[in-house]
Amino acid sequence: MAHTRITGDGNGDCKDGDCPNVYITDRGTLVFQGDQYADLTVPTHEGAVELPEAVVKEAIRVLGW
Numbered sequence: 001m002a003h004t005r006i007t008g009d010g011n012g013d014c015k016d017g018d019c020p021n022v023y024i025t026d027r028g029t030l031v032f033q034g035d036q037y038a039d040l041t042v043p044t045h046e047g048a049v050e051l052p053e054a055v056v057k058e059a060i061r062v063l064g065w
Helices: 053-063
Strands: 003-005 021-025 030-033
Touching: 021 053
Parallel strands: none
Antiparallel strands: 003 021, 021 030
16 A cells, blocks of 8 residues: 655654654555554554644645545
8 A cells, every 4th residue: 555645744753843644545545643642442453643633734734625
């Protein structure tokens, strides 16, 4: 599955405040990279990521939604 980063500056090392990141896949799904949100119990095959509102808004703006 291919993916494209749609937030952050693309350097990938999470310095200078460019993380968390949002990616769009070639299947049209979104992938969120960030710190795991530990205050929620989810099944072992799932994860929960907490994202700042600004990151979600930027992803929506880039996608033109």
